Amino acid sequence: MNMSVARQTDDLTLTAAGEWWTQHRGQSPVVATAIHNGHAMRDAMKDLCKLSEEERLREEDPFTEFIVRDVPNRIVVHRSRFEVDINRPREGAIYLRPEQAWGLNVWAGDLPSEITEASLAVHDEYYAMLKSYLRGIERCHGRFVVLDVHSYNHRRAGPGADPAIAAEAPDVNIGTISMDRKKWAPVIDGFMEAVQSFDFPGGRLDVRENIAFQGRGYQARFIHEQFPDTGCAIAVEFKKIFMEEWTGEPFVETLRALRQLLASTLPVIADAVESVR
Structure with missing residues (x-):
């Protein structure tokens, strides 16, 4: 297993051949993760996969690594969710049925059991790593916030069809269902205000809570279970306004703006964490 720290660049994608994930550590109580950024699959699973590269990419979260790249503490998973989905419990982390x-x-x-177990080992090791990693942040800062960054499709009816209606698809969906919302209100409210007030190209973003998604992913639940008094995991879902979701083409300037936006929230979150009791 290779978990070396990758060099930060201005490229839109990060080369991480063979790595399960990369991690960075800095002096901050804020952590960002991009656990669905990955597209790589082991050859043994890729040979059995019926989906095209384009079909897989459509349901992955490409470029989320780029969006979180200015966060000093960050973890990026490089394996595709179609090999093992880190954001689901172990028993559902490999998609065996279409409804999954x-x-x-x-x-x-x-899938032969020896193939699935090898991929589930990534899931096991990831959560062992994450718990240790967050214990370190906790030791240094007492409390911490994890920005669990994802993206979502809003043109599911096809490339030429109308997008999802705005009432059901905010530009930024904040998922908070698995946390003690009252306890972490200064953090959530401060973060949402910072995102809403950012001078985004083309106009300020529509930011709402628990609309398209509610933050029910396994990683957020794991963090709140393991760190009930000190850890806050916010599921941050960016609508794919930064790319053409049917072709994978990135919109470079929009991605750069989202990266700047996320970085701008870090001091706000750090200050808000200090007020939580």
Whole structure:
């Protein structure tokens, strides 16, 4: 297993051949993760996968690593969620049925147990690493906030169809359902205000809480279970306004603006964490 720290660049994608994830550590109570950024699959699973590269990419979260790149504490997973989904419990981390994968038939036949266990080992090791990593942040700062960054599709009806209606698809969806919302209100409210007030190209973003998603992913739940008094995990879902979701084409200036936006919230979150009791 190779978990070396990758060099920060201005490229839109991060080369991490063979790595399960990369991690960075800095002096901050804020951590960002991009656990669905990855596209890589082991050859043994790729050979059995029926989906095209484009079909997989459509349900992954490309470029989320770029958005979090200015956060000193960050973890980026490089394996595709179609090999093992870090944001689901171990027993559901491999999509064996279409209803687990947006109706997609992922595999050409049954997966041998030795293949699935090798991928589930990534899930096991990730959460062992995450717990240790966050213990370190906790030791240094007492409390911490994890920005669990994802993206979501809003043109599911097809490339030429109308997008999802705005009432159901905010530009930024904040998921908070698995946390003690009252306790962490200064953090959540401060973060949302910072995102809403950012001078985004083309106009300020529509930021709402628990609309398209509620933050029910496994990573957020794990953090709140393991760190009930000291850890706050915010699921941050960016609508794919930064790319063409049917072709994978990135919109470079929008991505740069989102990266600047996220970095601008760090001092706000750090100050708000100090007020939580």
